[in-house]
């Protein structure tokens with residue numbers, strides 16, 4: 001077993017994403033929140049750009065962002081997996097891709113966060129230290145008997161955000177493995193084994209607009225060493241990371257609890273920073289889906305975001321609001337947000353002060 | 355019959371047509387017997403290399419007499435879909451590469467046979483599917499993971515956990531099932547009356 005002996009230190013927060021919901025963003029986490037709207041309206045598009053490091057201090061500074069919620073999120077993932085091991089699955093042919101992912105993550109984290117993670121490699125003898133989670137592991141790369149879990153599960157129990165691994169065959173991508181505990185209401189257990197068009201089947205409007213045809217063409221050309229990224233977003237009541245279809249009867253009722261008095265604290269914009277990496281040995285594509293939660297009351301402390309969020313939510317196509325599951329609360333959100341929109345123009349781009 | 359346009363995970367069906375092959379493996383239930391008869395009529399060489407596995411449909415239609423009269427080299431009637439799938443597993447142990455597979459009848463039977471064929475590595479281009487007869491659905495409850503066979507209404511009650519589920523068009527070939535999701539999760543007890551959508 002992977003025994004978590006977490007060391008919260010001075011940086012990581014000890015908080016919950018379920019039950020008493022003690023999760024909160026510090027003021028600096030609010031400033032670096034990945035606000036996803038670069039203009040006052042939103043519609044699906046092939047919004048893919050090179051995943052190059054940019055803006056020190058932002059969520060885009062490194063290949064993978066480790067933030068103040070890291071340790072508590074990993075504890076939440078362990079809780080979800082203990083309840084439902086089907087949240088992590090890997091079809092037998094995906095083990096090599098799992099090792100590719102181990103390498104990608106360990107190299108990135110030890111390079112970008114040497115104060116927390118170290119990796120020593122001597123041939124296939126690897127030594128990995130994860131200080132925040134209290135893990136010190138020596139293992140043989142490509143030998144699964146030397147790790148307490150399969151390679152994908154081992155490393156993604158130590159990584160914020162969900163991961164899926166796509167095999168490439170027949171000119172398509174197949175979601176043949178994944179660790180999915182912080183998803184916006186989709187089931188890995190149901191979708192595993194599907195191709196790009198099948199798993200995206202429930203999405204409205206985007207198929208007709210040709211978005212998935214173009215996105216797939218783009219991804220099939222993805223090169224090792226040249227990752228790409230995009231943002232996706234939805235809405236979540238309470239800072240619940242694990243909005244799984246499996247447990248929908250448990251969290252669904254929270255959607256009927258919003259009032260104008262509690263909406264600012266309870267309603268969260270949920271943003272996914274998605275990045276895609278071609279893997280060198282398996283030729284699979286790793287998909288990282290990193291979810292950030294920001295309460296409305298925190299987001300409107302940035303005047304540009306308050307204005308823009310109001311306009312986007314107000315004018316969103318009803319099919320998208322229904323698909324994202326907040327049609328029921330849209331009017332209440334717009335009413336609450338309208339207090340933060342004085343009608344002034346907003347500057348282009350997602351950054352708070354630009 | 356043909357189904358209305360739907361989302362991209364929902365299976366689509368064609369019309370069985372004879373393809374050259376060393377062997378022809380044919381799996382059908384209920385009204386699918388008619389599709390098999392049409393296949394034999396359009397491919398006179400098929401019968402002597404055909405192995406047919408048949409079971410009555412979910413609506414009770416039993417056209418075994420049609421199958422028995424086709425003169426197939428081998429034909430067996432199974433008592434139920436699960437029994438048919440056991441036979442299929444045995445047949446697949448000896449199946450030669452390039453065997454042409456033809457599936458006909460209800461979606462539940464076609465989906466499960468296709469799942470088992472794919473699991474044995476039969477390439478999808480060697481599998482043809484024709485829907486005939488019942489449109490009842492095989493649905494997996496996303497909550498308890500139990501599969502309810504022969505779902506006729508939307509919503510319906512999960513035969514395992516008892517939740518009231520709405521029936522999505524989202525379909526998993528690996529599970530050979532549509533997805534069912536709790537319909538009153540947000541307002542427990544607010545369950546619309548079931549509508550007979552699949553017959």
Ligand code: HEM
Pocket residue numbers: 044045046047048164166173175184185186187191199200201202203206211212215219230232233234285287320323324
């Ligand atoms: C290759 C890795 C990818 C995986 C595994 C993946 C997976 C998913 C899943 C599971 C959903 C939810 C579908 C449902 O409702 O059940 C989804 C939604 C969506 N995906 Fe992807 N996706 C990938 C890449 C992309 C790319 C490259 C695009 C670029 C256009 C894209 C665009 C979308 C859009 C627009 C939605 C709807 C999101 C919303 O409105 O909340 N996806 N994706």
